Amino acid sequence: MNPILETRNLSKSFGLKQSTVRRAARSLGLSNQPEKKVYAVNDLSLTINKGEVLGLVGESGCGKSTAGRMIAGLLPPTSGEIAFEGKPVDSSQPSRHLETQMVFQNPYASLNPRLRVDQLISEAALYHKLVEKRDVPSFVAALLKQVGLDASYASRYPHQFSGGQRQRIAIARALSLNPKFVVCDEAVSALDVSVQAQVLNLFMDLRESKELTYLFISHNLAVVEYIADRVAIMYLGRVVELADTQAIFTSPNHPYTQALIADAPRLQVKMVEHRPVQGELPSPLNPPSGCTFHPRCPRAMPRCASERPMLRKVAEGHFSACHLNDLS
């Protein structure tokens, strides 16, 4: 085991916008109502090893993107720490290191339509003085080649490409800073299924050739099953299960993981039968007491409503936060 990135008790809460009258009343001491907060990520402690792909899975709104943005340095945490290659990173500087880059879901939105491909790919590297102006054409050509695109595309604009090609351009731009760690946030979710497979294969090839490590965020279990070595399952801002990919899919421990797997009909490996997850994700503004999954859990016990289960070891390399494990 060779950790490249570690988070310790990483948390993020967002204050909700209040009406002007309420804000004024509070600042004048006329209201003692506490400010409403969304606890998007709570106490996230993860270790990601060099060269591995850690999948981060959960329903929409469970805090995956917030976690990814903190880890990529795009969002300062409310509390907690991040260490990169054993050294604490200063989270007060959002652009603190070039070693971590992020690839987003929507290549339409993440590429400036007014810039040519060569400008898109080289602007950050020029800014950080990783390339000289005169070397830009060969720099861009090499990056385009690495992502499977022709060097002649350098003078075109984003609208001249398909979704898959645009995502390749976004990947080339991320690679331009020579990162060691890439956070992929739903990076293939907007693409057609056949194109998804090609881009996933590109990620895997780049992992080998560039010795990359990925945090791969996705709500799509089939994608995560294909690409990840280990999987962390998030529910309402917390990791509820963490294990090797095979263990997650063949012997999921947490009732939430079991329900997610039951919800994913396209999976090839499906050795367990469970009921799909019932009901809606509760609001993170007002999370349920105890185990936050208990209102939707088919196996909830009285204890689950009052006591939050800790993430603990259930097998070698397999961790789960569920009181049912105390029964066995």
Ligand SMILES: Nc1ncnc2c1ncn2[C@@H]1O[C@H](COP(=O)(O)OP(=O)(O)OP(=O)(O)O)[C@@H](O)[C@H]1O
């Ligand atoms: N800037 C913000 N201000 C207020 N609340 C926010 C902000 N960003 C995220 N949230 C809230 O934090 C919670 C977690 O959001 P996040 O986007 O991290 O979840 P997610 O699992 O990535 O979902 P999705 O896949 O839909 O993006 C949600 O309730 C969301 O509404």
